[in-house]
Amino acid sequence: MPHVVIVGGGLTGLSVAFRLKQADPELAVTVLEHKSRPGGNIGTEDHDGFRVETGPNGFLDRTPAVPSLCSDLGLADQLITGSEAARKNRYLFLGGKLRKLPGGPLGLLTTPLLSLRGKWQLLTEPFRRAPDHLPPDESVAGFVTRRAGREAANVFADALVTGIHGGDPAQLSVAAAFPRLPVMEREAGSIIRGFMRAAKKRRQEAEARGEPRPGPQRMWSFRAGLRVLIDGLTNQLGPAVRTGVRVQSLWPAVGVAGWGVRGDGRDAWSADAVVLACPAYEQAEILADLDAPLADDVAGIPYNRIAVVALGYRKTDCPTAPDGFGYIAPQNTRRDVLGVQWCSSIYPGRAPDGFVLWRALCGGVHRAEVVDWDDDTLGRAVHAEMKVAMGVTGEPVFRRVVRWPAAIPQYVIGHLDRVARIDAAAAKHHGLFLTGNAYRGVAMGDCAEQGEAVAGRVLSFLATTADEGERE
Numbered sequence: 001m002p003h004v005v006i007v008g009g010g011l012t013g014l015s016v017a018f019r020l021k022q023a024d025p026e027l028a029v030t031v032l033e034h035k036s037r038p039g040g041n042i043g044t045e046d047h048d049g050f051r052v053e054t055g056p057n058g059f060l061d062r063t064p065a066v067p068s069l070c071s072d073l074g075l076a077d078q079l080i081t082g083s084e085a086a087r088k089n090r091y092l093f094l095g096g097k098l099r100k101l102p103g104g105p106l107g108l109l110t111t112p113l114l115s116l117r118g119k120w121q122l123l124t125e126p127f128r129r130a131p132d133h134l135p136p137d138e139s140v141a142g143f144v145t146r147r148a149g150r151e152a153a154n155v156f157a158d159a160l161v162t163g164i165h166g167g168d169p170a171q172l173s174v175a176a177a178f179p180r181l182p183v184m185e186r187e188a189g190s191i192i193r194g195f196m197r198a199a200k201k202r203r204q205e206a207e208a209r210g211e212p213r214p215g216p217q218r219m220w221s222f223r224a225g226l227r228v229l230i231d232g233l234t235n236q237l238g239p240a241v242r243t244g245v246r247v248q249s250l251w252p253a254v255g256v257a258g259w260g261v262r263g264d265g266r267d268a269w270s271a272d273a274v275v276l277a278c279p280a281y282e283q284a285e286i287l288a289d290l291d292a293p294l295a296d297d298v299a300g301i302p303y304n305r306i307a308v309v310a311l312g313y314r315k316t317d318c319p320t321a322p323d324g325f326g327y328i329a330p331q332n333t334r335r336d337v338l339g340v341q342w343c344s345s346i347y348p349g350r351a352p353d354g355f356v357l358w359r360a361l362c363g364g365v366h367r368a369e370v371v372d373w374d375d376d377t378l379g380r381a382v383h384a385e386m387k388v389a390m391g392v393t394g395e396p397v398f399r400r401v402v403r404w405p406a407a408i409p410q411y412v413i414g415h416l417d418r419v420a421r422i423d424a425a426a427a428k429h430h431g432l433f434l435t436g437n438a439y440r441g442v443a444m445g446d447c448a449e450q451g452e453a454v455a456g457r458v459l460s461f462l463a464t465t466a467d468e469g470e471r472e
């Protein structure tokens with residue numbers, strides 16, 4: 001039986017392993033994970049009734065990849081969806097005040113977030129023709145400014161990029177970070193029209209399947225937190241997951257088809273196929289001796305830094321705090337906090353009765369140094385903002401700080417060209433597959449989707465090599 005080694009036991013690596021075993025239970029699969037706990041960015045901690053997500057806070061049902069993983073793992077009955085308030089009430093923290101983001105076209109007409117001119121530029125987007133010669137790779141800020149005006153870019157594109165990437169809209173490539181937007185411009189001639197067409201298509205597809213009219217996108221988690229997904233995957237994979245192994249290098253096996261993989265010390269594995277699903281900077285180290293130009297290209301994918309600061313308060317100390325998802329602090333008026341998720345307002349069971357749990361994300365591309373502040377300084381900075389933004393009147397009763405020195409890969413201008421070069425170079429190494437959130441999407445749904453796709457590619461590779469072996 002062929003042996004597949006997967007390096008990195010985050011959501012991507014575990015999804016590859018699970019989909020491989022699901023397709024062929026006889027296949028030998030080993031996941032080598034550096035830390036003592038699989039899951040990578042995903043983790044849930046319980047502290048005296050406060051349930052803290054240390055990385056992602058939930059996943060969107062924009063793609064079916066995570067929901068289908070959950071149902072295949074038998075976890076669907078443990079899923080919970082974000083509250084209605086979290087869906088409807090999202091805010092910006094502007095000029096010392098929370099301002100609600102508009103929820104639909106009517107909200108756009110009346111929002112105080114845009115001037116009359118800003119509203120006009122946004123609402124006339126469907127009538128703006130794309131220029132004949134578009135730049136080869138445009139920034140998110142450039143694209144949104146061109147389509148919908150500078151104000152819409154400063155308000156909405158900034159909020160989107162901060163909320164998803166913790167990045168800079170002027171540096172990120174729109175085609176890499178939000179691939180649907182340029183496609184909508186090309187195919188529908190407009191983003192607004194593109195979204196309307198996509199919604200209509202979803203409605204028609206649901207009708208054709210005899211399903212009820214699809215609702216808006218939702219955020220999901222589990223009652224016991226996102227660790228349920230990681231526990232579900234690792235339970236299914238059993239001894240296939242080896243923790244505490246930091247892979248250092250790999251080399252093509254001499255004389256036979258396949259690969260050698262070296263961990264710390266003398267640990268080594270042989271494999272017919274190897275999947276690198278660890279972060280890009282780790283992939284680069286592993287690839288350095290095998291293919292230096294490929295390793296250099298992989299190493300060039302930058303990451304931001306993020307500190308997650310979770311604070312718990314007594315409800316009586318937050319008399320005016322609204323219910324909802326949370327807020328983003330736009331770049332031009334930001335203090336030390338990128339944004340805050342009101343965890344106990346999004347999901348039930350995140351704080352003990354009579355308390356709230358909020359989670360601030362600090363740092364990002366512009367304020368990376370904040371991540372190095374000690375816990376007390378970070379806690380004080382977030383609490384100071386909570387007094388202004390949320391009107392808290394008492395001290396926090398709970399605090400947990402988690403640092404991610406390399407948090408979210410940044411798909412900067414040129415990312416897609418880089419990924420194409422990486423794909424072409426990696427394809428020359430038969431049986432080597434590079435994946436993970438560094439390449440084709442950072443959301444959990446993208447990672448699960450990639451996991452499924454790479455498992456399919458590994459299976460076809462193994463089938464082809466088996467056929468070739470038989471012919472010989």
Ligand SMILES: Cc1cc2nc3c(=O)[nH]c(=O)nc-3n(C[C@H](O)[C@H](O)[C@H](O)COP(=O)(O)OP(=O)(O)OC[C@H]3O[C@@H](n4cnc5c(N)ncnc54)[C@H](O)[C@@H]3O)c2cc1C
Pocket residue numbers: 007008009010011012013032033034035038039040041042054055056057058059060245246247248277278279282306308404407408435436437438441442443444445447
């Ligand atoms: C603070 C934060 C908040 C986020 N919020 C959201 C959110 O709300 N919703 C959402 O959809 N997404 C969110 N994301 C993004 C999402 O969590 C990640 O993109 C996704 O979990 C990445 O999965 P991955 O498996 O590709 O990589 P990782 O999770 O980075 O996993 C890689 C694994 O490889 C291991 N590893 C590293 N080097 C080696 C080595 N040499 N040998 C063996 N193993 C190695 C690591 O220990 C790690 O376990 C967030 C991310 C962060 C950091």
